[in-house]
Amino acid sequence: MSNVAVTELKSPVKEVASTKKKTKKENSHIRLILFVLPAFIFYILFLLIPTVGAGIYSFTDWNGLNKSYNFVGFSNYIEAFRDDSAFRNSFWFTLKYTIFVFVIQNVVALALALLIETRMKSKGFFRTIFFMPNMISLIISSLMFSFIFTNVFPELSKKAIFSILDQSWIGDPKVSFYSILIVSLWQGIGYMMVIYMAALQGVPKQLKEASMIDGANVFQRLRHVVIPMIMHAITICCFLTLNGAFKVFDVVYALTQGGPGTSTQVMALNIYEEAFSNNFRFGYANAKAMILFLVVLLITLIQVSILKRKEVEA
Template identity: 80%
Template sequence: MVTPNRSLTTTKAKKKNKHLSLILFVLPALLFYFLFLFIPTIGAGIYSFTNWNGLNPNYDFVGFSNYIEAFRDDAAFRHAFFFTLKYTVVVFFVQNIIALFLALLIESRTRSKGFFRTIFFMPNMLSLIISAFMFSFIFTNVLPELSQKALLSFLDQSWIGDPKVSFYSIIIVALWQGIGYMMVIYMAALQGVPKQLNEAAMIDGANVFQRLKNVTLPMIMHAITICSFLTLNNAFKVFDVVYALTQGGPGTSTQVVTLNIYEEAFSNNFRFGYANAKAMILFLVVMVITLIQIRVTKGKEVEA
């Protein structure tokens, strides 16, 4: 017969082993996070108060002068920041709306769900910079030729060279590559919506839009939180698609914050301290906006 003390000891030992195994599984991820994200972020914060050029081991602390210069004197940085903000707003709303619409459309089908899910997700399997190079060829070679052969004059645009059009070219590539990933998240959430709720709403006389507003959207709010978080972060930190497609041009008309930081650190005057100050500004802006977004969407989540 097992005594209570021995049984209690065995239970504690099992819990201890379970906790130890969990720690061992999480430890590599925490180690990589600490080495490649936490420490560099702290280092960037420290160097943002210096005039370090990235090479000389000797540097001086300059206080908040880098931050003051970025806000007051750096017109290129301000332009890049507002361009990034405009890009983020457009991508945030358009990408989530189209992804949700496609998810609803595909989930409403009784057949071929897997086929359409695969087709729309495939662009996400390519890196964004590869997608940008593909569309660069399409914009500069395919569309002008198509406009002549098919007599579609609106396609004959300077998709990359015109500042008024190049913004939309970047948007097209970003949406083409990112919508499928968000769509899959929305589809997974839609599969968890209890069918009896929609059936009860139909019996009560609710139409499609009323069911969407009052039943479906509240039940998938957790997916909206995730997709909003991912979209905001990816949009604010966009670099590769702009660098591969327009390189911030023509001039600096499509320069985003990350590209401005990159050029400040590596292409212009090797002002690593100043570039780190800009990076910290971007980090703080993204953190504040993300926390607000999570707080707003989390507050609207409901449990099934």
């Protein structure tokens, strides 16, 4: 009888304890929801709803001003692919810009991170110096370089050793692309470098020492030890670089405004001008924006899936 009494006493205690655990879990879930809810609301209001709205308006002839509009089906998309040579040229220019930025920015950022990691005493100084351009707005950076290209370089070109700077850095279609590239790389390399440096600090020293004992040289250690261990950072940097390059607008608008002519016009600038400068064709501009969205989405999914697979293999 005593054992039965003890069991009867324990069961209510267990029930109370389990109830408390459930209450704590429920409270933690509620707190989590409350923390996430503001960001989720902003995501819905300023990203999800505008994206869905752009998709709907891309099938209309809306001019952005009138309340009335007509559905035109896929005619906007057909016009963009078949008849709009300026949009097609902007796509090829954006693709060229993206390839250059993607390759150069990641290679240089990783090289700088590897180099700075070997300098233990001055690591913080160099990290700060290379990251500082990222703290400046890209518009301001573009205006600064615009002054350099149009005023400083001509003066330097008068010296014999700087004669190579005697170029029309903004007015020449062959050179203006490299002007945009210089500004973008100057502003973005430091940010990627910091991500790579954070990943390099997580590489176990034991692996490096073991590879050195096995006789691996610098390049072998980099290929077989370091790169596999920082593959997650490479995935992040490649993702950020691809997205930023395809959606570039501010540096082109501030530096060349798509000129001379339309030789440096990127897709985002072409969409902007279609909506606000060329007859206010908001429906057609939204169709172009959806094309850009789908292109970025497709390329990003391919890039992330490939690099994620390599992470698993590593």
